[in-house]
Amino acid sequence: DAGITQSPRYKITETGRQVTLMCHQTWSHSYMFWYRQDLGHGLRLIYYSAAADITDKGEVPDGYVVSRSKTENFPLTLESATRSQTSVYFCASSESQGGGGQPQHFGDGTRLSIL
Amino acid sequence: GQQVMQIPQYQHVQEGEDFTTYCNSSTTLSNIQWYKQRPGGHPVFLIQLVKSGEVKKQKRLTFQFGEAKKNSSLHITATQTTDVGTYFCAGPIYGNNRLAFGKGNQVVVIP
Numbered sequence: 444d445a446g447i448t449q450s451p452r453y454k455i456t457e458t459g460r461q462v463t464l465m466c467h468q469t470w471s472h473s474y475m476f477w478y479r480q481d482l483g484h485g486l487r488l489i490y491y492s493a494a495a496d497i498t499d500k501g502e503v504p505d506g507y508v509v510s511r512s513k514t515e516n517f518p519l520t521l522e523s524a525t526r527s528q529t530s531v532y533f534c535a536s537s538e539s540q541g542g543g544g545q546p547q548h549f550g551d552g553t554r555l556s557i558l
Numbered sequence: 559g560q561q562v563m564q565i566p567q568y569q570h571v572q573e574g575e576d577f578t579t580y581c582n583s584s585t586t587l588s589n590i591q592w593y594k595q596r597p598g599g600h601p602v603f604l605i606q607l608v609k610s611g612e613v614k615k616q617k618r619l620t621f622q623f624g625e626a627k628k629n630s631s632l633h634i635t636a637t638q639t640t641d642v643g644t645y646f647c648a649g650p651i652y653g654n655n656r657l658a659f660g661k662g663n664q665v666v667v668i669p
Contacts, residue, residue, distance in 0.1 A: 485661035544591075546591055551599075
């Protein structure tokens with residue numbers, strides 16, 4: 444979907460480095476999410492945000508930091524990358540309607556390799 | 559916590575044949591959603607079912623929501639090579655806008 448973009452698409456970095464993955468959506472959706480996808484684990488939620496300045500932990504938040512100063516942006520930072528964080532990262536967004544679990548729209552993903 | 563389970567995890571399907579993939583929740587769901595992820599791609603929302611016993615069709619795909627709203631199925635007829643990918647089901651986690659995703663059913667189509 445053109446309305447949600449992730450950058451970079453591919454990233455190779457070294458252990459211990461800080462890396463930030465960007466996510467931008469143009470729909471003005473309230474909710475935004477970060478997932479990682481690894482073989483055998485499906486989609487695992489890292490962090491999510493209900494609105495600007497409101498973020499909360501998902502299933503696997505350790506080693507990650509998020510912020511949401513503007514509705515449209517939701518960057519994910521790995522403060523000190525580890526090999527176990529090699530994965531495909533997806534950002535998603537959804538509308539907010541009574542907390543009923545609205546359909547999510549995913550970005551193209553960032554393929555991150557940590558050497 | 560709330561769990562959504564999918565069976566089977568992998569399927570090899572001959573082109574032209576039909577197949578079904580199943581989704582089961584540990585709790586009653588307000589709705590069930592299905593997504594498809596092509597190889598190398600991202601999950602794409604297919605459909606949402608809300609009512610008990612609901613059946614919806616999209617061309618060769620038939621989606622069903624169980625009477626107890628704890629299970630769902632996706633049936634594909636006359637499988638084509640374009641059906642290859644991983645199919646995920648997802649249900650809302652009560653009280654917020656998160657979704658609990660199943661681990662997916664990876665479908666390989668044999669020409």
